[in-house]
Amino acid sequence: MGLTLAEIGYRYSVAAAPASEPALAGVSLTVERGELALVLGATGSGKSTLLRIAAGLLAPTEGTGAIDGAPLARGSARGVVGLVFQDPEAQLFAETIADDVAFGPRNLGATSQEAAAAAREALERVGLDPDTYGGRSPFGLSGGEARRAAIAGVLAMRPRYLLLDEPTAGLDARGREAVRTLIRAERERSGIVVVSHSAAEFLSTADRVLLLSCGRAAFEGSGAELIAHPAAFRRAGLSAPDLLRVQELAAERGVALGSFTLDPDAVARTLAAAGGWGR
Amino acid sequence: MSVPVPFGQYVPGDSPVHRVDPRTKLGLALAFTVLVFSAHGWSAMAIAAIATLGVIAISGVPWRLAARGLVPILWLLVFTLVVNSLLWRPASAMLVVGPLGISGPGLARGMFFSSRIVLLVMGTSLVTLTTSPVALTDALSSLMRPLRIVRVPVDDVAMMFSIALRFIPTTAEEAEKIIVAQTARGAVFDEGGPVARARAWVPVLVPLFVNLFRRADDLAVAMESRCYTGEGRTRLHEPHMRAADWVLLVVGVTAALAAAILLS
Amino acid sequence: MIRFSDISFSYRTTDDSVAALAGVSFEVQAGEQVAVLGANGSGKSTLVRLVNGLLLPDSGAVSVDDIDTRDHVRTRELRERVGMVFQRPDDQIVTTSVEDDVAFGPENLGLPRAEIRERVDEAIAAVGLTGLERREPHLLSGGQKQRLAMAGALAMRPAYLVLDEPASMLDPAGRTEVLAIVERLRATGTGVMHVTHDLADVADADRAVVLDHGSIVFDGAIGELLDRADRLGEWGLELPPVARLAWALRSAGAPLPASALDAETIVGSLWG
Numbered sequence: 001m002g003l004t005l006a007e008i009g010y011r012y013s014v015a016a017a018p019a020s021e022p023a024l025a026g027v028s029l030t031v032e033r034g035e036l037a038l039v040l041g042a043t044g045s046g047k048s049t050l051l052r053i054a055a056g057l058l059a060p061t062e063g064t065g066a067i068d069g070a071p072l073a074r075g076s077a078r079g080v081v082g083l084v085f086q087d088p089e090a091q092l093f094a095e096t097i098a099d100d101v102a103f104g105p106r107n108l109g110a111t112s113q114e115a116a117a118a119a120r121e122a123l124e125r126v127g128l129d130p131d132t133y134g135g136r137s138p139f140g141l142s143g144g145e146a147r148r149a150a151i152a153g154v155l156a157m158r159p160r161y162l163l164l165d166e167p168t169a170g171l172d173a174r175g176r177e178a179v180r181t182l183i184r185a186e187r188e189r190s191g192i193v194v195v196s197h198s199a200a201e202f203l204s205t206a207d208r209v210l211l212l213s214c215g216r217a218a219f220e221g222s223g224a225e226l227i228a229h230p231a232a233f234r235r236a237g238l239s240a241p242d243l244l245r246v247q248e249l250a251a252e253r254g255v256a257l258g259s260f261t262l263d264p265d266a267v268a269r270t271l272a273a274a275g276g277w278g279r
Numbered sequence: 280m281s282v283p284v285p286f287g288q289y290v291p292g293d294s295p296v297h298r299v300d301p302r303t304k305l306g307l308a309l310a311f312t313v314l315v316f317s318a319h320g321w322s323a324m325a326i327a328a329i330a331t332l333g334v335i336a337i338s339g340v341p342w343r344l345a346a347r348g349l350v351p352i353l354w355l356l357v358f359t360l361v362v363n364s365l366l367w368r369p370a371s372a373m374l375v376v377g378p379l380g381i382s383g384p385g386l387a388r389g390m391f392f393s394s395r396i397v398l399l400v401m402g403t404s405l406v407t408l409t410t411s412p413v414a415l416t417d418a419l420s421s422l423m424r425p426l427r428i429v430r431v432p433v434d435d436v437a438m439m440f441s442i443a444l445r446f447i448p449t450t451a452e453e454a455e456k457i458i459v460a461q462t463a464r465g466a467v468f469d470e471g472g473p474v475a476r477a478r479a480w481v482p483v484l485v486p487l488f489v490n491l492f493r494r495a496d497d498l499a500v501a502m503e504s505r506c507y508t509g510e511g512r513t514r515l516h517e518p519h520m521r522a523a524d525w526v527l528l529v530v531g532v533t534a535a536l537a538a539a540i541l542l543s
Numbered sequence: 544m545i546r547f548s549d550i551s552f553s554y555r556t557t558d559d560s561v562a563a564l565a566g567v568s569f570e571v572q573a574g575e576q577v578a579v580l581g582a583n584g585s586g587k588s589t590l591v592r593l594v595n596g597l598l599l600p601d602s603g604a605v606s607v608d609d610i611d612t613r614d615h616v617r618t619r620e621l622r623e624r625v626g627m628v629f630q631r632p633d634d635q636i637v638t639t640s641v642e643d644d645v646a647f648g649p650e651n652l653g654l655p656r657a658e659i660r661e662r663v664d665e666a667i668a669a670v671g672l673t674g675l676e677r678r679e680p681h682l683l684s685g686g687q688k689q690r691l692a693m694a695g696a697l698a699m700r701p702a703y704l705v706l707d708e709p710a711s712m713l714d715p716a717g718r719t720e721v722l723a724i725v726e727r728l729r730a731t732g733t734g735v736m737h738v739t740h741d742l743a744d745v746a747d748a749d750r751a752v753v754l755d756h757g758s759i760v761f762d763g764a765i766g767e768l769l770d771r772a773d774r775l776g777e778w779g780l781e782l783p784p785v786a787r788l789a790w791a792l793r794s795a796g797a798p799l800p801a802s803a804l805d806a807e808t809i810v811g812s813l814w815g
Contacts, residue, residue, distance in 0.1 A: 107465025173781035268791030
């Protein structure tokens with residue numbers, strides 16, 4: 001069960017780029033309902049391609065995928081897998097936010113009433129009160145609100161698996177917190193895959209982490225495993241989060257640390273204790 | 280990532296043909312067109328053909344690409360050939376098939392007119408094949424300069440063309456992203472009758488246009504911040520005619536006109 | 544110096560008036576790097592457009608090296624003094640090649656070709672795009688595009704550079720490229736006003752000004768700001784994890800200088 005991708009490979013058409021490396025090779029990813037999988041990697045590492053394959057928008061040139069046991073083929077994931085693209089605000093088009101959020105359900109065959117109800121529910125789930133926001137134009141929203149309205153447009157289709165490409169990019173602190181909150185809430189009802197280039201935000205809560213580098217898996221494991229071995233970041237051409245780097249360097253100098261963590265206060269306590277400071 | 284190339288034709292290169300000033304090329308293309316249109320005999324046509332093939336060879340543009348412009352008009356060439364063969368001087372038909380006959384003079388006439396079309400297309404497309412869109416717009420705006428006398432805002436128009444060219448690939452990328460995003464929400468673009476299909480594009484066109492307006496605003500702000508007023512601009516790259524360009528222009532036009540007059 | 548004197552500004556629509564800034568006063572001295580921080584909606588983008596006269600204040604005055612932004616006659620002079628870099632890289636690039644776009648500003652100033660060439664080459668080198676002069680902009684990465692926008696501003700040889708969230712739409716690699724150029728500007732004596740919501744971008748600034756709902760709520764050294772971890776949330780800002788660590792260690796009495804905000808410096812200061 002779950003959303004499984006096994007040994008996925010993807011190569012752009014030979015005519016377009018004959019001598020280039022494949023975009024993806026031998027990548028596997030599994031996420032069950034209730035889990036959060038985090039895909040990390042630099043630009044060009046293949047993360048977005050992987051998401052599109054998982055959403056059934058692209059067919060892999062190698063490997064297989066399955067959603068809850070059923071084979072994943074191009075187009076078969078409609079309504080089952082919801083994909084939120086980067087800067088999803090670009091897809092907002094309707095006269096009212098409610099209409100826009102209802103677009104997805106309507107396309108899947110829902111009646112106007114069913115779609116309107118799904119839209120209401122989705123808006124509530126992203127923290128936008130349907131009575132306040134439903135009748136407004138999607139074009140007057142702030143960055144964070146527009147982001148959440150676009151996510152609602154995908155949630156309204158009630159997908160079992162939710163894929164998010166850089167969901168917090170470009171938002172300020174409040175906006176990012178709002179998106180993180182809604183991801184935490186959605187986790188209870190769907191399997192979630194988050195693609196991000198900022199590891200620190202989601203690493204502590206991720207059940208599984210996949211680190212991509214040039215289309216290949218440079219690390220696969222749990223969030224805790226990656227936190228404990230920050231060197232894996234560098235192998236993938238990324239920098240480890242600063243907080244992990246501090247712990248790495250301190251450990252190199254012989255400071256007694258427990259297992260690494262991404263909680264700044266906990267790290268502070270440990271280092272303070274080791275250094276003999278503290279009140 | 281594959282992105283549509285504006286005007287679809289320019290083949291970058293450094294041949295002598297590429298290096299000729301675009302204005303000379305435009306002038307020569309005009310003279311060439313006059314020659315081909317006024318030719319009444321095969322000798323003039325032959326000269327035009329030799330000139331065209333010669334320039335293509337010197338330019339280094341692959342023949343396949345040079346001939347690409349003929350593909351959309353293939354139907355016209357065949358049509359011309361067939362209609363002339365069947366309907367011109369039917370009395371002297373060589374081959375008769377039922378009520379229709381192919382006449383010798385008709386076939387010849389058909390071939391003549393088809394050749395004229397072929398030469399026109401290939402000869403003039405040499406301009407766009409060997410001149411970058413930017414150089415072409417610069418040349419056109421410089422040719423438009425005399426229009427300033429009748430208060431045409433030539434520099435502003437040239438700037439508009441330049442900006443439009445700059446944003447064609449960017450806008451194409453954005454359109455693709457929006458199409459994919461709406462497809463992921465279940466939108467389909469290739470079903471239903473014409474009305475349904477037109478309506479299906481609304482979720483793509485609306486955001487695209489909203490974005491374009493915002494972008495235009497932001498670009499205007501950026502341009503104003505760099506002191507753009509539309510007036511008093513100098514240029515880093517000013518296309519200027521070298522002696523060779525003038526000579527080529529004069530000689531080419533003279534030769535073409537002479538051939539047109541003498542050989543028709 | 545860039546000076547804001549008791550600025551107020553409201554956006555007026557047909558039936559409403561939204562106050563974006565009220566009673567804002569501060570300065571950016573020549574050669575100083577000032578971070579202007581605030582959440583979205585705090586008025587920081589309005590402030591940016593007030594600097595070079597794109598917007599005029601309802602009350603109060605904005606001046607750059609004593610040229611008031613209301614002085615129409617000297618607008619061009621003012622815009623030569625202060626260069627602007629905005630958030631979206633694509634929406635600042637005007638034409639179809641890197642060098643032509645960098646030349647756009649000097650061309651607008653009516654400079655002779657030789658001088659334009661000199662400035663273009665200098666600006667392209669300053670942002671590390673040498674070798675890409677003939678490249679078409681849509682083939683550049685996000686970081687390269689934003690560096691191109693910076694080169695376009697630098698070709699005007701401004702005394703001050705105002706950056707409005709220059710890195711917010713970039714990936715980490717692009718962000719690093721852009722911030723590196725800002726750091727290099729220090730050596731040239733160019734004053735910098737870096738507007739952003741991300742504290743991690745401006746850890747090296749000399750001074751920080753925080754905007755909250757249109758008013759200034761902090762104006763002081765960056766180190767002082769980082770010690771106010773408690774208030775940042777109120778102002779819609781977030782302390783980067785490593786800055787929070789540094790603050791917590793300092794609060795516990797560790798001898799950590801306020802300027803220590805990266806892993807190497809923190810560990811180096813405490814454990815050598």
